[in-house]
Amino acid sequence: MIPPGLMISAPSSGTGKTTLMLGLLAAFRAQGIDVQPFKGGPDYIDPAFHTAASGRASFNLDSWSMEKHRMAGLLANADGADLVLAEGSMGLFDGVAIPGASGNGASADVAAMMGWPVVLVLDASGAAQSIAATALGFQKMRPDVALAGVVLNRVASPRHQALIRVGMDQVGIPVLGVLPRRKEMELPERHLGLVQAGEQENLSQILEDAAAFVSEHVDLAALRDAAMGAQEETTAPAKITPPGQRIALARDNAFAFVYPHLIAGWRAAGAEVLPFSPLADEAPDADADVCWLPGGYPELHAGVLAAATRFRDGLQDFAKTKRVHGECGGYMALGSGLIDKEGVRHQMSGLLGLETSFAKRKFHLGYRRATLKAAIPGCDTGAQLRGHEFHYATIINEPDAPLADITDSNGVTVDETGSVRQFEGGGQASGTFFHLIAEGA
Known part of the structure; x- marks a missing residue:
């Protein structure tokens, strides 16, 4: 059986999706919860971090390059897990102008197809109640994509958090977590993205710190309860012709x-x-x-x-x-x-x-x-x-x-x-x- 899942996404790149994703994977793993990770879109660096944090191989799901049956087949890798977490690419609705194999490449395509509600990571720096308008827009953009709630990132102070919560209460969107500003939690990058997991000499410490950080500031139980999309039956993975024996x-x-x-x-x-x-x-x-x-x-x-x-x-x-x-x-x-x-x-x-x-x-x-x-x-x-x-x-x-x-x-x-x-x-x-x-x- 394929367990319920969530899509971790955001309005744009650079909001802290990967930090949250790795922290969640490592935190749930420390609780004995078996989580299957996926990566939405064409990214070959993040899956290695997912694998290190979860102990399970992470796979890409891409609606522009992959037909629906191919993505459904890849979902079979979650068989036996307790929860699925997928990390989106760029912004939730960001894709190309002309659809491809089964969509335009947006993370929202994958969330809709799999029935996974979205946990929206919002950069709270520079705004307060107005952030709720952003969340509300994402909630209403596509009727086939559900919003589970938000995780606020880079929150400056308790007063800042209180102001943001006023706006979120007004629009009725749950706040699943509040992450304070912490520069040391940001992963090092280079010109093609994050420095690779295999090059991080202190990767185990990074993951341990991320797990502690997320466990302290995110309601893990509420987040897990928001997961949906469980499937009793799976599709066989699409056959791939190898380049040789x-x-x-x-x-x-x-x-x-x-x-x-x-x-x-x-x-x-x-x-x-x-x-x-x-x-x-x-x-x-x-x-x-x-x-x-x-x-x-x-x-x-x-x-x-x-x-x-x-x-x-x-x-x-x-x-x-x-x-x-x-x-x-x-x-x-x-x-x-x-x-x-x-x-x-x-x-x-x-x-x-x-x-x-x-x-x-x-x-x-x-x-x-x-x-x-x-x-x-x-x-x-x-x-x-x-x-x-x-x-x-x-x-x-x-x-x-x-x-x-x-x-x-x-x-x-x-x-x-x-x-x-x-x-x-x-x-x-x-x-x-x-x-x-x-x-x-």
């Missing part, structure tokens, strides 16, 4: 951005995942069928990767007869060179002619639809894929054949097509800035 997967702090549902889907299909670390100068397993390099932060480790000759030589040998694919950071690592933010060029693997630069930064963000012009591991030529792009790299040179025709969520053609190169021994290298989420037109 034995997959050499780069996994370390430079290559960590891969969606949990993909790896779970590969394993469910019987594939074996063989992790290796380029930062530790490890080569892909020569007995693997394919090699997959996820996105990540090669720009922060460019010098180490350039010096990793065993990794580079092993990858080049592998690609002579087998297929190698890279996404975003993995794509850059397959290129000839990467220029860091100081303007220093570092040698990459050279399997593709791609040259990228962070000295000339340009922000790329948004959903992507791709039609493959060449096959990649697990997907044939002509396959239609959905995913997203999120990076700051600028392409200096991309001489190889284009991998795909790519458009954004509005159907506008995107210049970053990815690239592909064939080798005489039958091997292939391919890559794209596009992060795969799901197949589908």
